[in-house]
Amino acid sequence: MNRGISPILLAGMPALISYIACNSASLPVRTEDRFAVIAYISGRGKSIEGAPVEKLTHIIYSFLHLKENSLAIDGPRDSAAIASLVALKKRNPRLKVMLSLGGWGGCATCSDVFATARGRREFAESALRVLSESRADGLDIDWEYPAFEGYPGHRYSAEDAHNFSLLMSELRGTLGAGYELSFAAGGFSACLRASIEWKQVMPFVDRVNVMTYDLVNANSTVTGHQTALFSCPMQRESADNAVRILDSLGVAPEKIVIGSAFYARVWGGVADTNHGLFRAGRFVRFIAYRDLDGFLQQTGGFRQFWDSTSQAPFSYSADKEMFATYDDRRSVALKTEYAMRKHLGGIMFWELTGDVPDHGLLEAIDGARTSGSPSR
Numbered sequence: 001m002n003r004g005i006s007p008i009l010l011a012g013m014p015a016l017i018s019y020i021a022c023n024s025a026s027l028p029v030r031t032e033d034r035f036a037v038i039a040y041i042s043g044r045g046k047s048i049e050g051a052p053v054e055k056l057t058h059i060i061y062s063f064l065h066l067k068e069n070s071l072a073i074d075g076p077r078d079s080a081a082i083a084s085l086v087a088l089k090k091r092n093p094r095l096k097v098m099l100s101l102g103g104w105g106g107c108a109t110c111s112d113v114f115a116t117a118r119g120r121r122e123f124a125e126s127a128l129r130v131l132s133e134s135r136a137d138g139l140d141i142d143w144e145y146p147a148f149e150g151y152p153g154h155r156y157s158a159e160d161a162h163n164f165s166l167l168m169s170e171l172r173g174t175l176g177a178g179y180e181l182s183f184a185a186g187g188f189s190a191c192l193r194a195s196i197e198w199k200q201v202m203p204f205v206d207r208v209n210v211m212t213y214d215l216v217n218a219n220s221t222v223t224g225h226q227t228a229l230f231s232c233p234m235q236r237e238s239a240d241n242a243v244r245i246l247d248s249l250g251v252a253p254e255k256i257v258i259g260s261a262f263y264a265r266v267w268g269g270v271a272d273t274n275h276g277l278f279r280a281g282r283f284v285r286f287i288a289y290r291d292l293d294g295f296l297q298q299t300g301g302f303r304q305f306w307d308s309t310s311q312a313p314f315s316y317s318a319d320k321e322m323f324a325t326y327d328d329r330r331s332v333a334l335k336t337e338y339a340m341r342k343h344l345g346g347i348m349f350w351e352l353t354g355d356v357p358d359h360g361l362l363e364a365i366d367g368a369r370t371s372g373s374p375s376r
Contacts, residue, residue, distance in 0.1 A: 036346025055366040063103040070126035100140040124174035138180030148195040165200035172204040187212035212239035213261035229311040262354035264326035276316035276323035288354040329364035336368035
């Protein structure tokens with residue numbers, strides 16, 4: 001009778017039915033009203049007290065970690081930060097505050113813990129306790145990456161992908177329909193195809209936050225767009241490429257959230273050909289968007305360019321042989337418009353404290369979301 005239906009789906013069916021019922025809209029909803037704008041934040045919650053959180057639907061506190069088999073708040077500082085974020089609901093009653101496990105370098109034991117039924121069960125039970133005690137609204141899993149090499153030295157195995165499916169089933173069964181559940185996924189092609197059993201996992205989650213940034217990263221010895229919207233002949237990896245892959249794997253568009261970068265990456269030793277784009281170089285540094293203009297001006301010689309194919313900005317200094325890749329107001333607005341045009345679930349970014357106080361990237365996202373304002 002159940003031939004062709006996954007045992008994972010059958011095991012989680014009661015919670016899944018409840019989840020679907022609670023998340024089904026009875027009346028039509030405008031696209032911009034159900035479109036998620038999600039900010040990851042690292043560090044203290046008080047550091048964003050002046051941020052325009054009214055323009056957000058979600059804040060994800062990053063990161064909590066595993067302590068043996070349990071989700072752990074690392075200490076009083078984390079507890080205070082989470083409480084500060086929850087208090088922001090007084091300014092924005094619709095705001096959802098979520099807690100994230102892991103991050104780059106933060107999931108050293110995930111492969112081992114989530115390989116056993118006991119580990120998954122104890123983790124899910126601990127997650128429920130933490131969410132209840134903190135008054136947070138949901139959990140985000142940022143395991144980088146199941147079944148795919150991530151942080152150097154962290155264990156991974158082919159079995160991780162199936163164990164991740166079992167984990168999300170366990171979490172939905174334990175958390176029920178009252179809490180949101182999401183996960184972050186690498187935005188590059190090989191990871192998207194290898195690390196997740198998409199048809200098994202997606203019924204249990206509200207969304208997947210696709211990290212369509214760091215597509216050119218600190219290990220890259222050739223420059224490029226770290227967060228391109230579209231592919232070009234010299235760079236396949238892009239947000240659109242990730243969306244197309246997920247669509248081919250049967251992921252519903254409304255559960256896909258694409259990512260943008262509130263920071264820049266800079267390379268040195270880049271020859272003055274094609275304004276430094278797609279040229280050999282060495283990674284130099286990471287710069288928060290709020291500090292980018294100051295860096296470019298202080299360093300000197302930088303000119304700003306726009307790649308009309310990739311829909312991405314970049315800067316290059318021929319004098320210093322330095323190249324910078326980043327998102328700006330124009331590119332994040334275009335990403336937002338793209339996500340709405342494709343009927344995606346939303347846009348997210350790493351991370352909120354990287355923005356400038358006035359006329360920043362979040363403001364550009366909100367303008368594109370609410371009014372279709374120009375992307376310039």
